[in-house]
Amino acid sequence: MAMNISRRDFLKLGTCGMAAVAVGAAGGYGLLWRGNEAMATSQTLNLTILEAEHEMTDGIRVAAWAFSLNGTLASVPGVVIYAVEGDDLEINVTNGHSANHSFAVPGVVDSGIIAPGQTVPVRFQAPAAGTYMYLDPLNAPVNRVMGLYGALVVLPRIQLTPYSNPTSNVQRLFEDFGTAVHFPGHPWDPNRTWIWVFGSVDPVKHALAAATPSVSAEMFTSGYSPRYFMINGKSGFFASHDHRVEISGYVGQPALIRSMNAGLSWHSPHTHFNHCYRLAVNGVVQRDLWLLDTWSLGPLDRVDMLMPFIQPPDIPPQTWSKIEGGTNQENLPMVWPMHCHLETSQTAAGGNYPNGLIAHMKLLGPVNPANEVIIVEKAELRVRIGRLSLAGRASGNSQLTFYAGAPEDGRVIGTVTVPVNGRWVFEGRGLKALSNRTVSVVSSSTARRENIRCMVR
Numbered sequence: 001m002a003m004n005i006s007r008r009d010f011l012k013l014g015t016c017g018m019a020a021v022a023v024g025a026a027g028g029y030g031l032l033w034r035g036n037e038a039m040a041t042s043q044t045l046n047l048t049i050l051e052a053e054h055e056m057t058d059g060i061r062v063a064a065w066a067f068s069l070n071g072t073l074a075s076v077p078g079v080v081i082y083a084v085e086g087d088d089l090e091i092n093v094t095n096g097h098s099a100n101h102s103f104a105v106p107g108v109v110d111s112g113i114i115a116p117g118q119t120v121p122v123r124f125q126a127p128a129a130g131t132y133m134y135l136d137p138l139n140a141p142v143n144r145v146m147g148l149y150g151a152l153v154v155l156p157r158i159q160l161t162p163y164s165n166p167t168s169n170v171q172r173l174f175e176d177f178g179t180a181v182h183f184p185g186h187p188w189d190p191n192r193t194w195i196w197v198f199g200s201v202d203p204v205k206h207a208l209a210a211a212t213p214s215v216s217a218e219m220f221t222s223g224y225s226p227r228y229f230m231i232n233g234k235s236g237f238f239a240s241h242d243h244r245v246e247i248s249g250y251v252g253q254p255a256l257i258r259s260m261n262a263g264l265s266w267h268s269p270h271t272h273f274n275h276c277y278r279l280a281v282n283g284v285v286q287r288d289l290w291l292l293d294t295w296s297l298g299p300l301d302r303v304d305m306l307m308p309f310i311q312p313p314d315i316p317p318q319t320w321s322k323i324e325g326g327t328n329q330e331n332l333p334m335v336w337p338m339h340c341h342l343e344t345s346q347t348a349a350g351g352n353y354p355n356g357l358i359a360h361m362k363l364l365g366p367v368n369p370a371n372e373v374i375i376v377e378k379a380e381l382r383v384r385i386g387r388l389s390l391a392g393r394a395s396g397n398s399q400l401t402f403y404a405g406a407p408e409d410g411r412v413i414g415t416v417t418v419p420v421n422g423r424w425v426f427e428g429r430g431l432k433a434l435s436n437r438t439v440s441v442v443s444s445s446t447a448r449r450e451n452i453r454c455m456v457r
Contacts, residue, residue, distance in 0.1 A: 020080040020195075021045065021069065023089055045081065048094040049101050049114075049136070049148065050074045051210070054201070056228045057235040057348045057355045062203045063210030064147040065097060065136075076233045077197045077262065078150030081134065083126040085154050085164055094119040099213035102138045105152055106300075107283075110137065129156035129164040130283050131258040131302045133197075141264060141299070142220045146209055149262040151195050159190040160377060162256060162304065163280070167287045170279055173306070177254050178373070178395050178422075183308060185252010185367040186395040187375050193256045194247050198297060198357065199233065200226035200263035200345075226265055229345040229356040236348060236355035240337070248333070248362035253309045253371055259295075260302040267345060270294040273312055273336035273361040276305040294341055312336075312363065324366045334363045372396035372446040379439065390426040390439065394418045398445035402426060407440050407449065 023045055047067045052074045054064040067078030083089055093103040095114040104110040109124035136148035156164045161174045178187040202224050209215050231239045239245045247255050257276065261267055275293045278286055282302050295303055311320055312334070322328035338359040339346055348355035378391040394400065397418050404411040414428040441450045 019069070019075065020082060022082040023087075023091075043090075045089075045091045046070050046094070047078065047091060047103070048074075048096045050096045052076070052147065054147065054233070056201065056203075057238060058352060060203065060349070062201055062228075063206045065101075065143065066147045067150060068096075076147035076149075077199065078134070078148070080151045080153060080195055082153050082155065085126050085129045085156055087126045089124055089126055091122045092119055093122055097213070100138060101136050101143060101148065103134065104137045105132050105134045106137070108132065113138070126154050128283075129154045129162060130280060130285075131162075131260065131304055132283070133260050133262065133300065133302060135262065139214075139217055142209055142215060142217055144262060145200070145220075145264060146206060147199075149197070149199070151197055151258065151260060153193075153195070153258065155190070158376060158379065160375065161188075162190075162193075163285050165285070167285050169287060169289050170285055173277060173289060177308070178252065183252070183254070183310060185250070185309070186371055186373045187393065188254045188256070188306075189371075189373045190256075192249065192253055193258065194245070196231050196245065196257060196259040196269075196359070197233075198259070198261040198263055198267055199230045200265050201228040201230070202226050203228075221264065224264055226263070227350050228348050229263075229265070229267075229340070231357055231359060236352075236358055240358045240360045246360040246362060247307060248360075248364060249309050250364050250366065250368045250371055251309055251311055252367040255307045255309060257305040257307060258302070259297060259305060261297045261299055264299055265345065266299070266342065267297040267357065268294055268341035269297060269338055269357070270341045271307065271336075271338045271361065273363065274307050274310060276307045278303065279306050280304040307361070309363075311366075320366075332363070332365050336361045336363075369396060370446055372398065372443055372448045374400065374441055374443060374448055374450045376441070376450060386429055388413065388426070388428050388439070390441075392424060393422040394424060394443065395422060396443060396445050396448075397422075398443045400424060400426075401442050401444065402428070403440040403442070405438055405440065407442050413439065 050066055050068050052064045052066040053061040054076055055061050064076055066074035066076045068074040069079045095101045095116050095118055098116055100113050102111050103122055108127050111120050111122045114120045132152040134150050134152050136143035174188055177183045178185055205220050205224055231245050234242055271293055275291045277289045278292055340357040346356040347353050372395050374394045376392040380389040399415055399417050401415045402413040404413055416424050416426045418424045
């Protein structure tokens with residue numbers, strides 16, 4: 001397929017990766033994307049729908065339609081959008097393609113038809129905290145499967161769990177991390193979140209839609225035979241060695257997996273290393289927490305899984321004791337696979353294995369005290385009396401320093417020493433925090449930093 005740079009972005013598999021942007025109040029959370037990359041922030045997002053060519057794992061280029069953020073290179077999936085529940089969001093969507101398109105978060109907002117060359121502002125309030133998919137719903141499923149999809153992650157105001165209203169069992173699970181014997185190490189760190197967006201490609205059908213954008217959904221789906229299966233737009237080696245796909249950490253560092261399926265095939269992700277807790281299915285936080293090594297993921301499904309990062313059950317206790325003591329002969333890190341239990345999805349181009357839905361889980365070692373986590377359970381700013389009330393827990397016995405705004409501004413509010421039980425409380429004057437209602441917490445022992453958005457009373 002000839003490439004015309006003036007018409008199409010070329011999405012090279014080895015270099016193009018899924019990016020993330022924090023919008024609205026999420027920009028003040030100090031969020032990190034994978035690999036300790038600082039996440040881009042913006043008050044308003046500008047997305048453009050473009051034609052593109054997407055390179056598959058065997059070097060074949062297939063036609064695609066993709067979202068571009070602020071004029072940058074388009075990507076499949078689109079950029080991960082982070083927001084905070086209740087925030088007013090604005091996303092300007094421009095149609096740079098020759099056919100009608102749309103933008104929607106199912107059950108939340110729908111832009112309606114966006115004609116070629118038209119820009120439509122999409123304004124909505126961020127829904128309850130959880131995992132969502134944004135997509136082009138027109139001519140379903142054609143526009144979506146061609147590449148117009150991405151993840152929307154909505155955060156709670158206080159991130160004790162990933163949800164605004166967790167069930168009692170989910171709440172208890174997160175309280176147990178770092179405190180119960182079964183979960184040694186640290187509490188869940190919200191930065192330890194991975195997004196897995198599943199997709200599939202039938203090059204014949206993609207070429208058909210590229211040549212005839214108004215192709216009917218019936219013609220597109222009839223005889224649809226995917227030859228490529230992707231996580232975050234990548235397959236095989238390129239997916240399993242991408243730090244945005246590969247899940248890594250030490251024992252005692254629980255990892256949240258937000259999985260979703262934008263394709264037409266059913267999938268059955270299967271994890272080695274640790275079984276995972278199923279937290280939420282299609283926005284419904286689960287009452288009963290099943291510990292699973294495999295979960296179902298149908299088209300448009302969204303499933304949140306929590307990998308506890310406990311001692312691998314297949315390593316004998318005597319061997320693990322040597323690993324903890326540094327006297328074993330095992331090589332660290334240890335790597336396990338995630339693969340789909342639907343066999344065809346492990347292949348590419350009709351048979352190349354393992355070049356499909358593959359990911360790695362990497363264990364870096366036993367519990368590491370340096371992986372300190374600061375949890376904020378209460379953040380109140382009483383305007384009338386200028387009083388700031390903070391409370392939470394930390395997994396290290398360090399001194400915490402509180403700043404109004406960013407630490408770089410140097411406006412220290414006060415300090416507190418974390419007691420042995422990890423529970424800390426800070427009460428102090430909050431006048432310095434009134435300007436942006438944001439407080440930063442920095443640990444003296446690990447330089448760990450958390451940004452807090454205060455509730456004003």
